[in-house]
Amino acid sequence: QQQVKQSPQSLIVQKGGISIINCAYENTAFDYFPWYQQFPGKGPALLIAIRPDVSEKKEGRFTISFNKSAKQFSLHIMDSQPGDSATYFCAASRGSTLGRLYFGRGTQLTVWP
Amino acid sequence: NAGVTQTPKFQVLKTGQSMTLQCAQDMNHNSMYWYRQDPGMGLRLIYYSASEGTTDKGEVPNGYNVSRLNKREFSLRLESAAPSQTSVYFCASNFRDRGNEQFFGPGTRLTVL
Numbered sequence: 001q002q003q004v005k006q007s008p009q010s011l012i013v014q015k016g017g018i019s020i021i022n023c024a025y026e027n028t029a030f031d032y033f034p035w036y037q038q039f040p041g042k043g044p045a046l047l048i049a050i051r052p053d054v055s056e057k058k059e060g061r062f063t064i065s066f067n068k069s070a071k072q073f074s075l076h077i078m079d080s081q082p083g084d085s086a087t088y089f090c091a092a093s094r095g096s097t098l099g100r101l102y103f104g105r106g107t108q109l110t111v112w113p
Numbered sequence: 114n115a116g117v118t119q120t121p122k123f124q125v126l127k128t129g130q131s132m133t134l135q136c137a138q139d140m141n142h143n144s145m146y147w148y149r150q151d152p153g154m155g156l157r158l159i160y161y162s163a164s165e166g167t168t169d170k171g172e173v174p175n176g177y178n179v180s181r182l183n184k185r186e187f188s189l190r191l192e193s194a195a196p197s198q199t200s201v202y203f204c205a206s207n208f209r210d211r212g213n214e215q216f217f218g219p220g221t222r223l224t225v226l
Contacts, residue, residue, distance in 0.1 A: 043203050043217030105155035
């Protein structure tokens with residue numbers, strides 16, 4: 001059973017537009033929600049993360065919105081750039097699982113110039 | 114710091130052959146992980162090691178074995194490779210009790226003919 005569900009599978013956005021990727025989870029014990037960014041031929045790297053005590057976290061053009069009651073969180077990329085073209089993974093974990101992350105299936109983002 | 118290193122980068126095997134994928138980290142992390150990445154399936158956990166001397170199964174352990182050789186090194190072995198094991202394999206590591214951020218290696222692209 002997939003612990004974290006991610007949509008859409010692929011996303012095409014024009015340069016300067018807003019990219020939005022959504023994730024949903026069922027396990028209310030999750031207490032850490034990161035987003036990873038992966039460029040072709042590379043390993044994933046942490047982009048931004050949030051804990052459930054806040055509803056939003058912003059780092060530059062990247063924002064996580066978190067809705068605890070709906071068990072959903074999303075990544076917003078403002079002013080999307082061609083250099084943002086990558087695969088994005090959401091994930092979740094809980095303190096009792098000793099650092100293990102449960103990943104969504106990924107979203108391939110393409111930003112057209 | 115080299116971070117997380119993996120060898121080899123590429124490998125082609127014939128069905129039934131065996132091989133070991135090597136992973137090492139120099140960040141003094143206590144937890145290490147092996148994932149496989151397949152198109153549309155995201156990152157699936159094969160095995161993980163929460164600390165030196167312990168290993169646990171992840172989502173897709175069948176056909177694999179692991180060894181946590183010491184705190185730095187975590188190897189993944191395919192005893193009898195099958196075409197279904199064609200994938201990109203990533204090793205990752207983290208401090209399990211410090212925010213859960215996982216650091217990934219560059220990956221090994223394995224093809225089983």
